[in-house]
Amino acid sequence: MVVKRKLSCGSKGFDFPNIPKAPRSSRRKVSGKRADDDYESEICAIDLLASLAGKLLEESESSSTSTYAFEGDNLDHLGGVVKLKQELEDGYNKPCLSKFFDQGNPASKSTSENTSVTCLPFSSLENDCILEKTPVSDCKPACGLKSLVGEETCVVNEDAGSGQGEATGALKDPSHLHLQSPESVHLDGDVKLPPCTDQLPNDSFEGYGNHSKLVCRDDDENYCKYYKFSDKCKSYRPPFRVGNRRIMQSVKTKYGGRSISKLKCFEDTRTDGRLKALYRKRKLCYGYNPWKRETVHKKRRLSAKGLVVNYDGGLSSESVSNSPEKGESENGDFSAAKIGLLSKDSRVKFSIKSLRIPELVVEVPETATVGLLKRTVKEAVTALLGGGIRIGVLVQGKKVRDDNNTLSQTGLSCRENLGNLGFTLEPGLETLPVPLCSETPVFSMPTDSTKLSERSAASPSLDTRIPIPLQDEDPLINLGNSVENNHELVPHPSDISAADEQPSSDSRALVPVSALESEALALVPVNEKPKRTELSQRRTRRPFSVTEVEALVRAVEEVGTGRWRDVKLRSFENASHRTYVDLKDKWKTLVHTASISPQQRRGEPVPQDLLDRVLGAHRFWSQHQMKQNGKHQVATSTTMVVESGSSV
DNA sequence: GTTAGGG
DNA sequence: CCCTAAC
Structure with a gap:
């Protein structure tokens, strides 16, 4: 028989000292571990660029070319380097990048000296992130990619973090990709830069041959650099190589003034031709700030149908003129001059003004704030890119399907009119609709997914439906991060898709959703499988009244x-x-x-x-x-x- | 699915 | 607000 006593006490009369509750002390608190793939979506833009670079390179290669495997510090043999710098901060970034370079990283210096080749001494690699190394093609490197900051660095900016808003960062119309002759390498000025652009090191995005390097950085001055070679070169394994490519990763991070360096090796078995971004610990690269919010730079306008989001700028790249006389870095670890693999002729320069996602559909209620809209779009883009994206190449308006043709075979050369070259972003194969969040019921999708799929398959458009919480707060405001709120809804008289090669594809980037009484809305990316990052989107802070x-x-x-x-x-x-x-x-x-x-x-x-x-x-x-x-x-x-x- | 507690 | 272990 169990003796039960009733506690007879009022709400007062007890004044016992606070006694801790019986602790569940036995349970160990496992420090929050991040999924490895957490990063992937965040550097998907890098992925995208790298894929693009790889594609371009692939097309520029004849089918028989690779000779050398980049191993260890044999950077002298690099066919090329593509460096992407990305400011990222948990998916968001801040404008200033200078610190890392102010600390004497020699890699930061080369670009500031009017050289179009950024030479990264290998000694600095231990602070970098070498993701992949593959044999370098010795083919005539028909092209290289070099991104631009100012004029030389590619910035994939998801968040300008600047009061100027509208900064770099978005993906623009593929048709804006241009080929340029070596003599005309520069951006079209379409890329907007964050206010601290002037501080950006010239650690730019460059490409030679098949080697690419990706650099990302978050607002804590954490840097990750990734080296990657075109997958095409996988088939050209040096005789001494066995097995899969080895991937080394060295990540340097800094938290609160502390630096952590890690070096890791991976085996990459991937064969899909995409860059593989390897992250093992989110916190290795990104300062952990649970309250940070992200936005996507974009133009937006109110149309009769609703909000239209236009991605503008931000993803740009420029070819590198690999003339041997250039690119001799101070440290001379690997430069075009030393490499000597790159021919002086038949080089085609690409100035990718921007890439645009042709169609991105998100749904927001009218009462959604701009901040939430930004978030939503960011999620959509992230989901889109994270789900795997393909690059299409359009020449004279026609899609080039044979990846094995060289550029010249395709009719692309510096002597030709390259004005009709276009790139398209296409959804990857994995396009199962997956709800990004389940806090509230999923909306009915404006159009059936079949049609969406068809449309997506028929055109470079991509549909991503994303639910966002219906809230009256701008998380950025709550965070005191007011800079983002300087963005305004800018009336945009022209249809954002007007310049698209697919005029039929309407421009409804945002489709208004009937207001629901629930305070949160659901989203369903139609074509992309979201990653866990998107699934675990932090809720908006809502202080208790x-x-x-x-x-x-x-x-x-x-x-x-x-x-x-x-x-x-x-x-x-x-x-x-x-x-x-x-x-x-x-x-x-x-x-x-x-x-x-x-x-x-x-x-x-x-x-x-x-x-x-x-x-x-x-x-x-x-x-x-x-x-x-x-x-x-x-x-x-x-x-x-x-x-x-x-x-x- | 809830609760407790660390992050 | 998130995450996770313990219930």
Whole structure:
């Protein structure tokens, strides 16, 4: 028989010292581990560029060419380097990149000296991230890619992080990709740069042969650099090589002034021709700031149908003139001059003004804020790119399907009119619609997925439907990150798709969704499989109002702590955005807030009387729980005694 | 699915 | 607000 005693106590009268709850001490707190693929979506833009570079290179190669495997520090033999710099910060970036280079990284210097070749001394690689190494083609490197910052660096900017907004970062119309002769290498000025562009090191995106290097950086001055060779070269394995390519990764990160360097090796078995970005720890490359939010730079306008998002600028690359007389780096580790693999002729320069995702469909309610819109678009782009994207090449408006033809065979050479070269972004093969979030019911999709798929297959358009929470707050505002809010809804008289080679593909980048009473909307990317990163999108911070706090306090006073579900049902049943975990967390912070001096408190002040009630309830229910525990123990032993003695 | 606690 | 272990 279990002895049960009723606790007869009011909400006051107990003033026991706070006694910690029975800790679940046995459980180990495993530090949050990030999925390896967390990074992939975040550098998908790099992936994209690299894929593009690889594609271009592939097409420029004749089928028999690779000779050398880049191994270890044999950078002298690199056929080329493509370096991409990406400012990333947990998917978002900040404008300034200078620090890393200010610290004496020699790689940062070469580009600032009017050389079109950025030479990265291998010695610096230990701070870099070498992802892949493959044999370098010795074919006539018909082209190279060099990205531009200012004029030399490619910046894939997902977030300008600048008050100027509209900075670099988006993907633009493939038709804007241009081929240029070596003599006319430069950007069309279509790429906008963040305010700190001038600080950007000239650690630019360059390409020679098949070797590419990707550099990304987050706002904590964390850098990752990736080297990658065209997959095409996989078939040209040096005799001494066995097995898969080895991939080395060296990541240097810095947190709070501390640097962490890691060197890893991977085996890459991938054969899909895409760059493989290998991340093992998100935090290795990105400072962890759980409150950071991201945006995508974009133009947007309100149309009759709704918001239209136009991605503008940001993804650009430029070919490199690999003239031997150039590119001798200070350290001379690998330069075009030393490489000597690149012929002086038949080189084609590409100035990729921009890439644009032809069609991106997201759904937002009218009441969504700009910040949420940005977030949504960012998710859409991330999902899009992360799902695997293919590059199509258009010449004279016709799609070039034979990847084995050389550029000249395709009719592309520096002597030809290259104005009609275009690139398209196409959805990858994996295009199963997957909900990105499930907090709320998924909307009906404006059009059936079949049609979307058809349209996507028939054109370079990509549809990605993304739900966003319907909220009245701009997370960026809440974060005090006001720079992004300088963006305005800019009326955009022209249809963003007007210049598209697919005029039929309408421009509804954003389709208004009927307002739902629920505070969150669902999204369904139509063509891309989102990655876990998207799935675990952090919710928008929604500070508790005093009213909510009061309701919470009242509920806790009534049902006690430890019954958060009841609290939720009792006082927050209609607040769909408040989960019982939220309430529990809020209570936790309330107790803490009430325990500290008013001077230490932040945010919207909570009336002292409420805080007093918090402490009172906390004390009471803590004690109550203790008594419960003690009673339970007594009861247990009593039961045991009874059972053992009852012989029943 | 809830709860507790660390991050 | 997220994540995870323990229930």
